[in-house]
Amino acid sequence: MARLKTHDEALRLRLLHRAAATVFDRGTAALSLRQLAADAKTSTTAVYSLFGSKAGLLSSLYQEAVRLFVERLATLHPTDDPAGDVIRIGLAYREYAVANPHLYAILFSDRSAQCPSDSDRPRETVETYRPLVDAVSRGQRAGQFSSASDPEVIALSVWGMAHGLVSLVLSGNEPQGLAVADCYERALRALVTGWRAGEEPVAGFANVT
Amino acid sequence: MARLKTHDEALRLRLLHRAAATVFDRGTAALSLRQLAADAKTSTTAVYSLFGSKAGLLSSLYQEAVRLFVERLATLHPTDDPAGDVIRIGLAYREYAVANPHLYAILFSDRSAQCPSDSDRPRETVETYRPLVDAVSRGQRAGQFSSASDPEVIALSVWGMAHGLVSLVLSGNEPQGLAVADCYERALRALVTGWRAGEEPVAGFANVT
DNA sequence: CAGCATATTGCAACAGCGTTACGAATGCCC
DNA sequence: GGGCATTCGTAACGCTGTTGCAATATGCTG
Numbered sequence: 001m002a003r004l005k006t007h008d009e010a011l012r013l014r015l016l017h018r019a020a021a022t023v024f025d026r027g028t029a030a031l032s033l034r035q036l037a038a039d040a041k042t043s044t045t046a047v048y049s050l051f052g053s054k055a056g057l058l059s060s061l062y063q064e065a066v067r068l069f070v071e072r073l074a075t076l077h078p079t080d081d082p083a084g085d086v087i088r089i090g091l092a093y094r095e096y097a098v099a100n101p102h103l104y105a106i107l108f109s110d111r112s113a114q115c116p117s118d119s120d121r122p123r124e125t126v127e128t129y130r131p132l133v134d135a136v137s138r139g140q141r142a143g144q145f146s147s148a149s150d151p152e153v154i155a156l157s158v159w160g161m162a163h164g165l166v167s168l169v170l171s172g173n174e175p176q177g178l179a180v181a182d183c184y185e186r187a188l189r190a191l192v193t194g195w196r197a198g199e200e201p202v203a204g205f206a207n208v209t
Numbered sequence: 210m211a212r213l214k215t216h217d218e219a220l221r222l223r224l225l226h227r228a229a230a231t232v233f234d235r236g237t238a239a240l241s242l243r244q245l246a247a248d249a250k251t252s253t254t255a256v257y258s259l260f261g262s263k264a265g266l267l268s269s270l271y272q273e274a275v276r277l278f279v280e281r282l283a284t285l286h287p288t289d290d291p292a293g294d295v296i297r298i299g300l301a302y303r304e305y306a307v308a309n310p311h312l313y314a315i316l317f318s319d320r321s322a323q324c325p326s327d328s329d330r331p332r333e334t335v336e337t338y339r340p341l342v343d344a345v346s347r348g349q350r351a352g353q354f355s356s357a358s359d360p361e362v363i364a365l366s367v368w369g370m371a372h373g374l375v376s377l378v379l380s381g382n383e384p385q386g387l388a389v390a391d392c393y394e395r396a397l398r399a400l401v402t403g404w405r406a407g408e409e410p411v412a413g414f415a416n417v418t
Numbered sequence: 419c420a421g422c423a424t425a426t427t428g429c430a431a432c433a434g435c436g437t438t439a440c441g442a443a444t445g446c447c448c
Numbered sequence: 449g450g451g452c453a454t455t456c457g458t459a460a461c462g463c464t465g466t467t468g469c470a471a472t473a474t475g476c477t478g
Contacts, residue, residue, distance in 0.1 A: 003472065003473035003474050003475095004473080004474070032463080032464070032465090033464085033465065033466090034463085034464075034465085044465085044466085045467095048465095048466075048467085053465080053466075054464095054465065054466090
């Protein structure tokens with residue numbers, strides 16, 4: 001056959017680990033395949049036989065980031081206060097993002113630029129999404145949220161707000177003199193309150209077209 | 210002195226225009242200074258004498274994107290329904306982002322990676338931010354929003370949600386089977402409702418720690 | 419046990435990038 | 449008209465991701 005494989009699973013994990021470290025402190029742009037291979041005492045060929053390309057490597061890193069993210073969200077167990085669970089998920093979301101800014105950036109950077117096939121995207125996305133939808137569903141059954149909207153819609157709004165506020169901070173676009181950290185939870189609470197069951201719109205802006 | 214300058218304002222605008230076009234359809238990564246210079250029948254030196262570097266060029270592009278954004282938001286005139294104005298600003302926000310995805314990406318990509326000096330960032334940010342804060346302030350005076358929170362906080366939550374939902378779509382991370390476009394306005398309305406004056410938190414999640 | 423076949427691997431080259439150094443070209447002043 | 453300061457285009461540097469090719473080392477076969 002041929003010589004023993006050294007481009008094996010162990011090397012794959014070592015490369016993935018080192019790449020994650022680099023991306024974690026200096027971002028994806030600072031990740032050089034040559035440098036990575038040299039650091040791991042191997043050749044660039046290893047990266048290409050194991051990951052296919054830099055995009056493939058980043059895609060694997062994406063899978064890893066998703067796994068950590070899902071793990072983190074899984075530490076939150078449902079309580080008998082679903083609306084509170086929604087808030088807690090939102091806080092954990094922000095905590096993960098702030099703790100691992102570059103992994104978070106990998107998770108939510110442009111997917112079309114780094115994912116070879118889109119086939120695995122929806123599945124991963126829905127996996128991080130489910131706990132939130134579940135909490136909302138339970139909240140609807142408990143009467144804490146309006147049942148007029150699909151739970152997915154309510155969950156998406158929560159996710160959007162969390163993602164938006166976190167992204168503004170991480171990208172350095174939060175407005176001056178205003179710490180997002182201080183009003184993040186209040187904003188989440190206002191949103192949850194707004195989805196309360198039986199809530200009527202504020203008088204005066206029914207039709208804005 | 211020297212020979213007549215050809216690296217003048219006219220060339221600067223031409224380069225900026227071409228760069229914007231390229232970034233608009235293929236993103237910042239696809240923008241090559243060599244290609245840009247060749248397309249404009251000039252040399253790379255021109256780009257460097259006019260913009261300093263690729264980061265400088267992108268920074269100028271950022272200024273331009275902000276200007277367009279501010280112009281768009283300025284077309285919305287305050288009405289006697291401030292809460293409705295907030296919704297309208299949110300809708301215009303999304304509309305601009307969807308219409309100019311790459312300019313939007315420039316606006317909200319990592320500032321630290323492309324801005325030579327951070328000195329001009331806060332001023333620009335607050336400029337796009339002010340109409341929203343103003344609308345909230347008027348809404349508070351009209352009793353449409355709680356006065357318990359600073360208008361900046363409420364405005365930030367609206368901005369965060371708009372930015373978050375828009376970013377999820379543009380980055381290809383919206384969950385499958387759910388069109389953000391369909392629930393964007395409803396989400397904004399729920400949030401606005403949640404900030405309604407005198408609103409009490411949903412019973413049962415007062416303390417989540 | 420010798421030799422072949424073949425999978426595997428590392429080196430080097432390619433095309434492109436942003437950036438910079440430098441020499442040539444140019445128009446003004448004396 | 450000659451000297452000069454300024455401006456500009458070319459070419460080079462070091463880097464990137466990627467790929468082709470040659471060397472290598474192993475297991476099977478005769």
